[in-house]
Amino acid sequence: VWGAKAIGxxxxxxxxxxxxxxxxxxxxxxxxxxxxxxxxxCTAHYLRRAGHDVVVLxxxxxxxxxxxxxxxxxxxxxSAPVPGPGQLGFALRSLINPDSPLYVRAASVPGMLGWLLGxxxxxxxxxxxAGLHATAALAAPTMQLYDELAANGxxxxxxxxxxxxxxLTVEGAREEINALGPLAEHGYCVPAQPxxxxxxxxxxxxxxxxxxxxxxxxxxxxxAPMSLVRGLTERLVADGVExxxxxSVEGFERAGERVTGVVVDGCALPVSGVLLAAGAWTGxxxxxxxxxxxxxxxxxxxxxxxxxxxxxxxLYLADARVGCTPIGNRLRVAGTMELSGINTRLxxxxxxxxxxxxxxxxxxGDWDGITERWVGMRPxxxxxxxxxxxxxxxxxxxxATGHAMLGVxxxxxxxxxxxxxMSGGPNPPALQPFRPGxx
Ligand SMILES: Cc1cc2nc3c(=O)[nH]c(=O)nc-3n(C[C@H](O)[C@H](O)[C@H](O)COP(=O)(O)OP(=O)(O)OC[C@H]3O[C@@H](n4cnc5c(N)ncnc54)[C@H](O)[C@@H]3O)c2cc1C
Numbered sequence: 001v002w003g004a005k006a007i008g009x010x011x012x013x014x015x016x017x018x019x020x021x022x023x024x025x026x027x028x029x030x031x032x033x034x035x036x037x038x039x040x041x042c043t044a045h046y047l048r049r050a051g052h053d054v055v056v057l058x059x060x061x062x063x064x065x066x067x068x069x070x071x072x073x074x075x076x077x078x079s080a081p082v083p084g085p086g087q088l089g090f091a092l093r094s095l096i097n098p099d100s101p102l103y104v105r106a107a108s109v110p111g112m113l114g115w116l117l118g119x120x121x122x123x124x125x126x127x128x129x130a131g132l133h134a135t136a137a138l139a140a141p142t143m144q145l146y147d148e149l150a151a152n153g154x155x156x157x158x159x160x161x162x163x164x165x166x167x168l169t170v171e172g173a174r175e176e177i178n179a180l181g182p183l184a185e186h187g188y189c190v191p192a193q194p195x196x197x198x199x200x201x202x203x204x205x206x207x208x209x210x211x212x213x214x215x216x217x218x219x220x221x222x223x224a225p226m227s228l229v230r231g232l233t234e235r236l237v238a239d240g241v242e243x244x245x246x247x248s249v250e251g252f253e254r255a256g257e258r259v260t261g262v263v264v265d266g267c268a269l270p271v272s273g274v275l276l277a278a279g280a281w282t283g284x285x286x287x288x289x290x291x292x293x294x295x296x297x298x299x300x301x302x303x304x305x306x307x308x309x310x311x312x313x314x315l316y317l318a319d320a321r322v323g324c325t326p327i328g329n330r331l332r333v334a335g336t337m338e339l340s341g342i343n344t345r346l347x348x349x350x351x352x353x354x355x356x357x358x359x360x361x362x363x364x365g366d367w368d369g370i371t372e373r374w375v376g377m378r379p380x381x382x383x384x385x386x387x388x389x390x391x392x393x394x395x396x397x398x399x400a401t402g403h404a405m406l407g408v409x410x411x412x413x414x415x416x417x418x419x420x421x422m423s424g425g426p427n428p429p430a431l432q433p434f435r436p437g438x439x
Pocket of ligand 1: 034035036037038039040057058059060061062063064065066067068069070071072073074075247248249250277278279280281285298299300301302334335375376377378379400401402403404405406407408409410
C-alpha cells in the first residue's frame with residue numbers, strides 16, 4: 001500500500017509564494033542548505049525540527065540533480081561501497097567496452113586521474129568490508145526514520161514489499177547470499193537458500209523463464225523518488241522554511257574561520273552556518289571555500305518501460321546490474337555507473353546497453369518503445385563512502401554528500417545526524433568513517 005497521500009506537482013512560484021522571508025522571521029541569520037536534492041531537503045527538515053531558521057538554496061529546481069529519476073530503493077542491504085574486489089579489472093576492461101555496467105570514459109581519465117587512483121586503491125576486500133559495516137551502521141535507523149517522516153506529515157509514496165535479486169543461475173544467487181552474509185550482524189535476516197524454479201515464477205510472474213533463481217530480501221522498501229522530493233519540499237514550506245529555486249550559490253563571505261554569508265546572484269545572504277549538499281557539484285562549491293573535496297560523478301541512466309505484468313516489487317537483475325522499480329503503471333529501469341567527469345550529457349549508447357542486457361529478463365516488455373530517458377550524477381568519493389561532517393577549518397560549514405548508489409536510502413539518517421552536529425551536538429561515532437577530513 002502506498003504509504004502516504006498522493007500529491008500534485010509543485011512549481012517554483014508556489015514554493016516561493018509559500019515561503020517566509022527568514023530575515024523578517026528571526027533575529028539570527030538562517031542556516032543555508034546548498035542543494036535541493038534528497039540529502040539537502042532531509043537535512044533542512046531535521047534542522048527545522050531542531051528549531052533553526054533554514055533556507056534551502058537550489059540552483060535549478062528541487063530534485064533537478066540525481067534525486068528524481070533514480071530507482072527509489074531504500075536498501076541498506078546494498079551497503080557495500082562501489083570500489084571492491086574485481087571492480088578494478090571491470091573498470092579497466094570498460095575502457096574498450098562502452099557496454100560495460102561500470103564504464104570509464106577513456107577521454108575523461110586525465111581530468112580525474114587522482115580520483116581514479118584513489119578508487120583503485122580501495123578495490124580490495126578489506127576496505128570494501130569496512131565500508132559495508134560503516135554504511136550499514138549509519139543506515140541502521142533508516143526504516144524507523146522513513147516511518148517518522150510519514151508520521152510527521154511528509155507526504156510521499158512508499159512501499160514495503162522487499163527487493164528480489166534475480167539471477168540467471170542458481171550459483172549466482174548463492175554468491176549473492178554469501179555477499180549479503182556480513183549484514184546478518186546488523187540485524188538482517190539473510191535468506192539461507194535461493195528461490196528456484198516454479199516457486200520463483202509464482203512469486204514474480206514478470207520474470208522470464210531465463211531467470212532461474214532469486215534471493216528475496218524482505219524488509220527493504222522503495223519510494224517514488226520525485227514524490228519524496230516534493231513531499232519534503234511541501235513539508236519544509238509548511239514549516240516556514242524558504243526553499244529558493246533558481247538560486248545558484250556563487251561564493252561565500254567569511255570572517256576568519258566562520259562563514260558569514262553566501263553569495264547568490266551577486267547578493268550576499270547573511271547565514272549562521274552552511275551545509276554543502278550540492279550532490280556531484282559539492283567539490284566545486286567547496287573549492288569556493290578553499291577546501292578540497294574529491295567528489296566525482298558516477299553517472300547512471302534510467303528510462304520507463306511498458307510491461308504487460310508489473311512486477312510485485314523492485315527487481316535487481318544481477319547479471320545485467322540493472323534495477324527495475326514499479327512506479328505508477330510502468331517499470332523504471334535504471335543502471336550503469338559511468339565515470340566520465342561532471343557533466344549531465346546523456347549518452348544514448350549507455351541506455352541501449354541497458355536495453356540489450358536487461359531485455360531477456362522481463363516478460364513482454366516494450367523495449368523498443370521506452371520513454372523518459374534520464375541521466376543523473378551520483379555523487380561519489382574515491383572510497384565510495386559518503387562525506388558527512390564539519391568542513392575544516394570552518395567552525396560553521398558542514399558537508400553531506402558522496403552517497404553514491406544510496407542517497408535515497410541514507411538521506412534521513414544522514415540528515416538527522418548532520419543536523420544534530422550542526423546544532424552543536426557531538427560528532428557521533430557512526431559518522432567517523434565519513435569525516436570530510438579523511439582525504
Ligand atoms: C540511475 C540511478 C539510480 C539510483 N537509484 C538509487 C536507489 O534506488 N536508491 C538510492 O538510495 N539511491 C539511488 N541512487 C543514488 C541517489 O539518486 C543519489 O545518491 C542522491 O540522489 C544524491 O542526492 P543529493 O541530494 O546528494 O544530490 P542531488 O540530488 O544531485 O542534489 C544536488 C542539488 O544541488 C544543486 N546544486 C548544485 N550546485 C549548486 C549551487 N552552486 N548552488 C545551489 N544549488 C546547487 C543541484 O541543482 C541539485 O539539485 C541512484 C542514482 C542514479 C543516477
